[in-house]
Amino acid sequence: MRWSYRCPSCGRVYAIEPGRYLCDECGRKNAPGIPLEGVLECVFEADRDEKILELPLPVEAEFFPPLPVGDTPLWAPARLRESLGAPNLFLKDDTCEPSGSFKDRASYLVAAFARKHGISEIALASTGNAASSMACVGAAAGLSITVYLPKAAPAAKRIQVLQYGARLVEVNGTYDQAFDESLDYSVRTGVLSRNTAYNPLTIEGKKTVSYEIARALGTAKGQAWAAPGHVFVPTGDGVILAGVIKGFEELLALGRIERLPVFWAAQAEGSSAIVRALETGSFEPLPSSTLADSISVDVPRNGSFVLSKLRKYSGRGVSVSDEAILEAQRRLSAGSGLFAEPSSACAFACYLKSRAAIGPEESVVVMLTGSGLKDIKGAARAVGARF
Ligand SMILES: *Cc1c(COP(=O)(O)O)cnc(C)c1O
Helix, strand or coil: CEEEEECCCCCCEECCCCCCCCCCCHHHHCCCCCCCCCCCEEEEECCCCCCCCCCCCCCCHHHCCCCCCCCCCEECCHHHHHHHCCCCEEEEEHHHCCCCECCHHHHHHHHHHHHHCCCCEEEEECCCHHHHHHHHHHHHHCCEEEEEEECCCCHHHHHHHHHCCCEEEEECCCHHHHHHHHHHHHHHHCCEECCECCEHHHHHHHCHHHHHHHHHHHHHCCCCCCCCCEEEEECCCCHHHHHHHHHHHHHHHCCCCCCCCEEEEEEECCECHHHHHHHHCCCCCCCCCCCCHHHCCCCCCCHHHHHHHHHHCCCEEEEECHHHHHHHHHHHHHHHCCCECHHHHHHHHHHHHHHHHCCCCCCEEEEECEEHHHCHHHHHHHCCCCC
16 A cells, blocks of 8 residues: 555645655645644555555554554443433443553554654643653653643643653643644754644544444444444544544545444533634634643644534534533443543533434444543542542
8 A cells, every 4th residue: 555645725745754744835824823734634545456454554563562552442331321312322432542541542653653764752742641642652662752731731641741751841831832832842853743633643543443433333233344323522623533534534435334424523612613613614713711621722733624524524513511521521420430531521511412413223422532530620529529
């Protein structure tokens, strides 16, 4: 298979090689305060009779570091199903990734790329989970990791970074400032950047979840692959959502599924740039404020790309209050045994808010992207505890 980067806006094609991030032309439009322009997509071509791998990726299997990323369980939560009258509800559980979040899928591919090209250091900005994830995967791979984290990031995520032996640069400001500082560092030093959306491999790594969901649902039906009716994706920068969409697009193009699911962008009311842009047609920067720190972003880095995909496929946007997130978190924990962090509980809360529009026979996957133990402040409040 031959792999390259392609710009979805102008169609320019680039080699997948160190130092390449955005489209040279479309990336010129970038300015502070707007979503990234010129975000590239990985594309592949196969010869006519070439067999496509079950999960095609742009880095060969031998370069992936030795830790178990992906292949996470798809739960059939019997008690929740019963109480909600939703016999086809599924929970995709990425809380059990090595670092406790979905971000490991992206870190894993970026680490494999670094190993393939003999790169020894990776830098990134994060709201917390991307940092703890890259530090974790870097520890398994033997890579040096430098992370830029806002000082307000939850303690557990900062402690993970230090436990895994990464270099922590605390930024006196928001995630958006950390993003700019880490990019300055990468440009100045030539260190590989794992900044989300900016490095196209972060999107590519996240598509793997769609393959797993379609495989598991297919197996349950006694066939090879099957698409769910709906997928609820907790959304901040929109990179997980872009990866999920890309995965299902590929499965459709390969003839493995017959239709795409309905994609739902689930956001917190206090950080809902993508949901708002779906309604108004344009991005309007507003300072974000939500207890769901992993999906709290002022400017969604992959917003332009995701918005065009949601439009193309009639995707939906829904947002909920912080109170609804905490209530959904507790309901999910007590009703299923799965304790997820607030960003993930947001996806469940958005499902609860929207489920009247979904028939009981339709299958629904709610993506639970981070462990509840990563951020216990809000969770403690939700159960009336004080620590
Ligand atoms: C990063 C993150 C998200 C949001 O992903 P985006 O790509 O920023 O939209 C959701 N849940 C968790 C746990 C995360 O760490």
